[in-house]
Amino acid sequence: MNMRYISMTVLVFLLSCQTKKKEVKDDVQSVAPEKALKRSVETNVLISNHLPKIEIKVDNEFDFIGQFDFEILASSDEYPEDVQGKPVAAGERYIFAAIDDDRYISKLFIVQFEGFLPENDFIYNYNFSAADSIGENRYRHNTWFYDSKKLAQENPNGEGAKTRAFLEGKGYVLEDEFMMSRFVGLASEDRKNEIIIFYLEMLNKTTGISLEEYENSIDDEKAESIRNSFVERSRKSFDITKG
Numbered sequence: 001m002n003m004r005y006i007s008m009t010v011l012v013f014l015l016s017c018q019t020k021k022k023e024v025k026d027d028v029q030s031v032a033p034e035k036a037l038k039r040s041v042e043t044n045v046l047i048s049n050h051l052p053k054i055e056i057k058v059d060n061e062f063d064f065i066g067q068f069d070f071e072i073l074a075s076s077d078e079y080p081e082d083v084q085g086k087p088v089a090a091g092e093r094y095i096f097a098a099i100d101d102d103r104y105i106s107k108l109f110i111v112q113f114e115g116f117l118p119e120n121d122f123i124y125n126y127n128f129s130a131a132d133s134i135g136e137n138r139y140r141h142n143t144w145f146y147d148s149k150k151l152a153q154e155n156p157n158g159e160g161a162k163t164r165a166f167l168e169g170k171g172y173v174l175e176d177e178f179m180m181s182r183f184v185g186l187a188s189e190d191r192k193n194e195i196i197i198f199y200l201e202m203l204n205k206t207t208g209i210s211l212e213e214y215e216n217s218i219d220d221e222k223a224e225s226i227r228n229s230f231v232e233r234s235r236k237s238f239d240i241t242k243g
Contacts (some may be wrong), residue, residue, distance in 0.1 A: 021208035038050050039092070044059075046094055047158065048113065054135070056241070057239045058238050061106065062096035064094070065167065065172075067093065070090065070091060071090045072114070072154070074086055089117060090114070092111050093111070094112075096109040098111070103172050104173045104203065105167065105172050106205050109198070109200075109238065110197075110198040114193065118192075124194045134185075134239030137243065139184060141184075141231075145180070146180065147211055148176060152165075174205055179202075179206065199233070199234035201230065
């Protein structure tokens with residue numbers, strides 16, 4: 001099997017980011033006053049005053065599109081039967097995008113604040129021993145090349161599907177296939193909260209190839225070159241100025 005291939009089932013699990021112990025200005029969605037006390041965006045700087053306290057400067061090629069809340073339902077066998085189908089975590093996504101005059105999106109930058117609900121004892125049980133330090137925190141890093149539209153259809157309640165709906169509802173156009181660079185960090189000492197930074201590019205627009213070609217047709221050297229340059233761009237797309 002080609003080592004660059006990841007099944008959609010595995011990807012659904014990974015993108016959920018959960019584990020347990022046992023015009024742009026006209027389109028910006030306003031944040032509710034009570035949320036604004038905790039988080040806000042000012043001249044492309046995302047400011048969070050809690051869980052975690054952090055400031056992220058997003059590259060000026062991106063414009064802030066808006067924010068939405070989400071909840072995560074227990075839907076995998078990592079959760080006990082008595083919570084299946086019930087909310088176990090909730091959070092917010094802050095969406096930035098690089099957009100052309102025809103409202104086609106070439107890149108996305110997303111910051112996700114997420115936490116398990118206080119009534120359960122689930123935690124984000126990640127190992128950070130090999131994670132890189134960015135700012136004052138350590139972040140696990142991964143990349144994926146995947147079919148975003150297909151994944152949204154298979155998992156309509158997932159954050160990825162909700163993000164596509166959020167953007168398409170505002171009249172923006174997305175490709176089906178994405179490249180994703182993801183940075184995951186803890187947001188509280190008790191491990192009940194996390195922060196995830198996503199950098200995404202439209203695969204074909206950036207590389208001129210399809211997902212099928214990336215996985216099966218090009219040689220490993222070219223695939224590695226595409227991935228390495230992509231990761232480098234992702235790391236240059238933001239700066240953590242505080243936290």
